[in-house]
Amino acid sequence: GAGVSQSPRYKVAKRGQDVALRCDPISGHVSLFWYQQALGQGPEFLTYFQNEAQLDKSGLPSDRFFAERPEGSVSTLKIQRTQQEDSAVYLCASSLGSRGGNTIYFGEGSWLTVV
Amino acid sequence: EDKVVQSPLSLVVHEGDTVTLNCSYEVTNFRSLLWYKQEKKAPTFLFMLTSSGIEKKSGRLSSILDKKELFSILNITATQTGDSAIYLCAVTNTGTASKLTFGTGTRLQVTL
Numbered sequence: 001g002a003g004v005s006q007s008p009r010y011k012v013a014k015r016g017q018d019v020a021l022r023c024d025p026i027s028g029h030v031s032l033f034w035y036q037q038a039l040g041q042g043p044e045f046l047t048y049f050q051n052e053a054q055l056d057k058s059g060l061p062s063d064r065f066f067a068e069r070p071e072g073s074v075s076t077l078k079i080q081r082t083q084q085e086d087s088a089v090y091l092c093a094s095s096l097g098s099r100g101g102n103t104i105y106f107g108e109g110s111w112l113t114v115v
Numbered sequence: 116e117d118k119v120v121q122s123p124l125s126l127v128v129h130e131g132d133t134v135t136l137n138c139s140y141e142v143t144n145f146r147s148l149l150w151y152k153q154e155k156k157a158p159t160f161l162f163m164l165t166s167s168g169i170e171k172k173s174g175r176l177s178s179i180l181d182k183k184e185l186f187s188i189l190n191i192t193a194t195q196t197g198d199s200a201i202y203l204c205a206v207t208n209t210g211t212a213s214k215l216t217f218g219t220g221t222r223l224q225v226t227l
Contacts, residue, residue: 004157033213035215035217041220042203042217043203043215043217044217045214045216048213048214056214093215095213103163104160104213106158106159108156109156
C-alpha cells in the first residue's frame, strides 16, 4: 500500500476486555515495529519483527501484550485483560531493510482508551 | 539504556520567527539521530543524521549533529502556522536494527 495502515483508528475498551490492533505495513517492507505513545510522551518501543520473526520484544510491558506477524506482512498487537494504564496511541512503523539506516515510516496509530 | 532529552518542552512563537529545537542524547554504540514532525497523526520523517557537522536542509528546515558533544539542533526559519506540531528526536544504535529511542518531544505553536 501507499503507507502504513492501522486499524481500528479509535478503540474504546472496557477494563478487562481483550483488544486486537492491526497493522498493514508498506508492501515489501521487511522490518515492522510497534510503539506505544502515552499522552504527552514520545513513542516507546514495544517490539520488532524482521519478516515473520519477532527479534525483539523487550519493550512489551507485560505478558498481557502479544504481537504476531505470521506471514511476514500484516501484524497484530493483542492486549489481553486491558487496564486503564494501557490507554495510549499504538503506532506501527515499517522500514524497507533489516539494517539500520533505513527510513522508518509510521502509521497514524490506533488510539486506545480503556474505561 | 539509551536516552534522549529534548528542550524546550514547549514553545510559542509568532509567524515569521526563527526557532531552534534542541536534542541531546546518550547512546551506546550510536548509529543515527532522526527528527520527526508529529501533528495529530503519524510522525512524519524529517531528517536522519549520522555524521557530525554536515547540515541537512529541506526548505525552511535544517538540522545538524555534533557527535562530540552528543546533541543535535533543528532549525526552522520564517515559521508558519503549519509548522505547529510536536517535533520528536530519536536515536538508533548499532544493536537492534532501526529501533528508535525517542525523546518526549518539543511542542511548537506558531501564532499569527
